[in-house]
Amino acid sequence: MPEEGAEHAEYISIPREFISPDSVTGAHLYVHVGGRYVLYRSGHEPIDAEALAKLKSRSINSLYVLAEQRNQLEEYVVKHLRSVIASATDSAQASRVIRDATRAVLRSTLGNIDTIDDFERLRGVSDVLTDKIANSQSLLSGVVRFAEGDERLLTHAANVAAYSVVLASRIPGLSSDELSSIGVGALVHDTGLSTVDPELLYKPDEERTDLERYFLGRHPGRGAAQLEQAGVDDPIVLDIVRHHHGVADGEQLSLPAQVVQLADVFDSLTSQSRQGAPNGPFAALYDMRHRANGRFSPELIREFVLTLGSMTEVVADSPVAPLSRRRVRANASAA
Numbered sequence: 371m372p373e374e375g376a377e378h379a380e381y382i383s384i385p386r387e388f389i390s391p392d393s394v395t396g397a398h399l400y401v402h403v404g405g406r407y408v409l410y411r412s413g414h415e416p417i418d419a420e421a422l423a424k425l426k427s428r429s430i431n432s433l434y435v436l437a438e439q440r441n442q443l444e445e446y447v448v449k450h451l452r453s454v455i456a457s458a459t460d461s462a463q464a465s466r467v468i469r470d471a472t473r474a475v476l477r478s479t480l481g482n483i484d485t486i487d488d489f490e491r492l493r494g495v496s497d498v499l500t501d502k503i504a505n506s507q508s509l510l511s512g513v514v515r516f517a518e519g520d521e522r523l524l525t526h527a528a529n530v531a532a533y534s535v536v537l538a539s540r541i542p543g544l545s546s547d548e549l550s551s552i553g554v555g556a557l558v559h560d561t562g563l564s565t566v567d568p569e570l571l572y573k574p575d576e577e578r579t580d581l582e583r584y585f586l587g588r589h590p591g592r593g594a595a596q597l598e599q600a601g602v603d604d605p606i607v608l609d610i611v612r613h614h615h616g617v618a619d620g621e622q623l624s625l626p627a628q629v630v631q632l633a634d635v636f637d638s639l640t641s642q643s644r645q646g647a648p649n650g651p652f653a654a655l656y657d658m659r660h661r662a663n664g665r666f667s668p669e670l671i672r673e674f675v676l677t678l679g680s681m682t683e684v685v686a687d688s689p690v691a692p693l694s695r696r697r698v699r700a701n702a703s704a705a
């Protein structure tokens with residue numbers, strides 16, 4: 371039994387909504403009260419609906435798990451994600467659950483895909499994204515966020531996966547297995563960057579040396595090799611990772627890689643904070659359509675525009691939201 375309130379331990383928080391009534395998390399759950407972490411339930415004890423309602427009535431919205439039990443927690447989150455989303459009372463709550471779960475799994479997986487089990491946890495997330503977002507596009511705007519700060523790479527991966535599954539689901543003829551692989555390929559597309567020192571990763575490009583640029587430019591091949599070493603053999607995933615920045619002259623970029631490449635560039639443009647404010651969605655699409663020298667197929671861009679345009683709910687700080695006054699001002703001053 372873990373000690374109550376172990377002061378120096380590291381804890382990770384999980385939203386209360388992640389806990390399904392009567393399920394067993396496998397990880398000890400703590401609550402944070404009076405400045406201390408207090409054991410609430412051991413990992414093999416279920417929490418019933420009444421107990422969850424009680425937590426809600428006391429405004430306890432987060433529970434905590436010891437960082438060393440992160441794996442158990444993530445397995446639980448992926449396993450129960452569908453029922454948690456199903457129990458969401460509205461699409462804002464459902465999209466928040468999807469977003470938080472995607473981030474929770476990516477946070478420990480990116481840069482740490484050493485075995486096929488690590489990879490399969492991401493496939494679980496991709497399957498949920500494919501099932502839920504692709505069939506309910508109004509969730510997309512609640513799932514994607516501007517990629518800023520320390521977790522830029524993680525947010526970017528989650529955003530690119532969300533855009534990719536929604537776009538891919540509009541393309542006729544792709545099977546559900548292919549959609550799942552596109553989603554997971556998008557989640558890990560930049561895995562070759564995840565072990566790069568953040569100082570180099572977030573350094574303005576003009577301050578990088580040629581050697582640093584060369585090293586960063588090799589991340590697609592490095593990422594694919596890392597995955598192969600972990601036992602990943604899904605050809606769609608490996609193709610996406612290896613070719614998301616393009617193929618050699620004379621070679622044809624596959625459709626899955628085109629989808630992820632388009633989502634990747636759109637997210638980079640709309641989240642770009644290195645040179646100031648990000649582009650709005652319309653400016654980004656315009657740029658991609660008119661200045662990319664045919665890099666993107668007009669048909670695919672048209673589908674992407676229709677994807678974004680079909681969203682019925684728009685969350686204020688989503689990259690696909692209309693520009694807020696604050697962002698309009700920021701864009702104007704950065705121009």
Ligand SMILES: [Fe+2]
Pocket residue numbers: 559560589614615
């Ligand atoms: Fe990349």
Ligand SMILES: [Fe+2]
Pocket residue numbers: 526530559560634
């Ligand atoms: Fe990327």
